[in-house]
Amino acid sequence: MNNDIERVLYSQDDIKAACQRLGAQLTQDYAGKKPLVIGVLKGVIFFMTDLLREMDLMADIDFIDVSSYHGGTASSGQVTLEQDISVDIKDRDVIIVEDILDSGRTLAYLKNLLEARNPRSFKICTLLDKPEGRTVEAKADYVGFDVPNEFLVGYGLDYQEFYRNLPYVGVLKPEVYANK
Ligand code: 5GP
Numbered sequence: 335m336n337n338d339i340e341r342v343l344y345s346q347d348d349i350k351a352a353c354q355r356l357g358a359q360l361t362q363d364y365a366g367k368k369p370l371v372i373g374v375l376k377g378v379i380f381f382m383t384d385l386l387r388e389m390d391l392m393a394d395i396d397f398i399d400v401s402s403y404h405g406g407t408a409s410s411g412q413v414t415l416e417q418d419i420s421v422d423i424k425d426r427d428v429i430i431v432e433d434i435l436d437s438g439r440t441l442a443y444l445k446n447l448l449e450a451r452n453p454r455s456f457k458i459c460t461l462l463d464k465p466e467g468r469t470v471e472a473k474a475d476y477v478g479f480d481v482p483n484e485f486l487v488g489y490g491l492d493y494q495e496f497y498r499n500l501p502y503v504g505v506l507k508p509e510v511y512a513n514k
């Protein structure tokens with residue numbers, strides 16, 4: 335699996351430092367509150383667990399599963415809800431946690447879906463932000479890294495469901511796509 339990686343963009347140490355920085359910021363911003371942290375499956379799983387352990391807060395957690403990619407390296411454009419959250423978010427301080435913000439369609443969809451349920455506040459935290467990928471307006475409140483417009487894998491991000499368990503974020507070798 336590691337042999338398929340052309341270059342590492344963010345090492346385990348880089349990611350750890352980003353989680354510490356974001357966790358400290360959230361701890362400060364949500365002091366005295368009990369935020370509900372909602373992770374967007376499946377790409378978020380590693381970031382969600384590392385970030386939460388850097389937050390010194392009484393936070394409860396839930397997950398939502400949406401899909402917009404259907405196997406390739408470009409978004410299909412259509413976002414569908416695979417599995418909803420299991421709690422009522424009315425009057426809650428909601429923090430959405432994402433692996434990567436690209437076209438913005440997923441976040442625009444989630445914002446529309448969840449804000450209609452009247453949370454007290456609604457903020458977005460993403461490990462990676464690809465500003466050049468944007469096709470609809472979407473902005474994260476907390477960002478780990480701004481990334482170039484390349485297809486990334488690792489630390490939760492997949493190519494055809496694999497490579498999620500790489501401990502770093504990297505770029506795949508072009509021949510990996512060519513062979514498919
Ligand atoms: P958006 O809806 O903003 O275009 O994309 C959100 C989702 O698309 C992400 O949560 C992620 O699953 C997928 N995605 C966007 N860019 C990348 C990328 O560079 N690599 C991988 N593996 N997935 C991506």
Ligand code: MG
Pocket residue numbers: 374375376377378432433434
């Ligand atoms: Mg995602």
Ligand code: MG
Pocket residue numbers: 377403491492493
């Ligand atoms: Mg994917």
